[in-house]
Amino acid sequence: MQAPINGCRCEPLIHKVENQLVAAMEEIKAELVAVQDKMNSKLGQMENKTQHQLRVLDKLMAERLSAERVECLQRLQHTELERNEGEKRQVGYLHLLK
DSSP states (O other): OOOOBTTBOOHHHHHHHHHHHHHHHHHHHHHHHHHHHHHHHHHHHHHHHHHHHHHHHHHHHHHHHHHHHHHHHHHHHHHHHHHHHHHHHHHHHHHHHO
16 A cells, blocks of 8 residues: 555545446446346247237138139139020020021
8 A cells, every 4th residue: 555645545435436336337237137138028029929920910811812712713613604604595596597
């Protein structure tokens, strides 16, 4: 320890400030870990929610695709029936003309 300048003994005060600084740094580190844990938890929740929404979206798309397929087949069948009826009418008209 050096001799005090003008009767000032600063070394104990410096150690006290250093200890306070170390304690503050440890507190900040702990707070950062807590915030990081909280963020990770929130991100996990968001990931779960997003995965659920994607599964729901996939199911809705599959249902809509299936419904569209059924409607398309019905339209094709209806068109085929109309074509067959038109052909039958034409054959009937041909018999009338003969």
